[in-house]
Amino acid sequence: MRILIIGAAGMIGRKLLNRLVLDRMIAGQRIDAVQCVDVATPPMPQDIPFAVSGDAADICDPAVARRLVERRPDVIFHLAAVVSGEAEANFDLGYRVNLQATLSLFEAIRAVGGDYRPRVVFTSSLAVYGAPLPDPVPDDHHLTPLTSYGVQKAACELLLADYSRRGVLDGIGLRLPTICVRPGLPNRAASGFFSGIIREPLNGLEAVLPVDDDVKHWFASPRAAVGFLIHAAGLDTGRLGASRSFVLPGVAATVGEQIDALRRAAGEAAVRRIRRVPDPAVARIIAGWPRAFTADQGRSLGFVAESTFDEIIQIHVEDELGGQIAA
């Protein structure tokens, strides 16, 4: 199997490559080569058991998309994106990266022609939904994105469905839960504080909480996110509906429940590092977001996430903190 990871230097892309190195297999077949691309040079793990390349390239350039599919990868993980806060702040960049580059990629695949029909795993988002929303949101709820990022993801889902229907590619769109606890430095996603209020206190640092404790949202760990991608690569797409995109299972938790789980994991001293600084702009964005999902389709297709927020914290401690809470 030849794999292409676009957005390989990102949080999920890096973890995906690490997992492929460990598994050596995908969709029941041996991995022969992995091609990694990102605007930032993708970091490479040690002792990679297959051919691997890491290129710094901008997928907004249609020539880059054509070059990437020249080697006819069997599975393409398309993870590259400008995140929600940035896509809202920079209209041009958001449409260029999140929509036009996806279309160029699909067109590059179409241009290969012949019997080439790769599996394309596309990471969509809960931002395709917009208030008013039921709690939980059922699988068949209509899409009403309220941000440019959400519109860009919803538009890509439509393209993915149509290019799949036309036999150009074999697509799966994964509406990922908010991935928590996001390791490393905060990014420009409006959802960043959901991770920050766990990650920073566990590192002995102060975290800012811009919303109320009763804000509820839908989460899965980075480990679960990688599991979703791997499962999607081998899934029988005959089991999908015409839309090809669906919500993944996750954990519904309020900010208050997140904080309770932090207290159970690391004690009151960690909780005291959360500083409440209400931010009406962030609160307004989050108010339009979904709180929980039934995620029946994702579950019935065999996708698995954590079942409690305590598990999500435990995974962060194991995968990022060497199993120890220092603070």
Ligand SMILES: NC(=O)c1ccc[n+]([C@@H]2O[C@H](COP(=O)([O-])OP(=O)(O)OC[C@H]3O[C@@H](n4cnc5c(N)ncnc54)[C@H](O)[C@@H]3O)[C@@H](O)[C@H]2O)c1
């Ligand atoms: N992390 C989450 O909570 C979450 C939730 C829902 C959906 N998603 C989606 O999952 C995917 C991966 O998320 P992530 O958290 O790893 O994001 P990330 O921001 O860590 O990674 C995205 C990567 O895309 C790269 N990129 C941006 N523009 C590019 C370009 N023009 N050419 C090449 N590479 C480019 C960035 O350099 C970055 O490394 C994204 O599509 C994101 O929208 C993430």
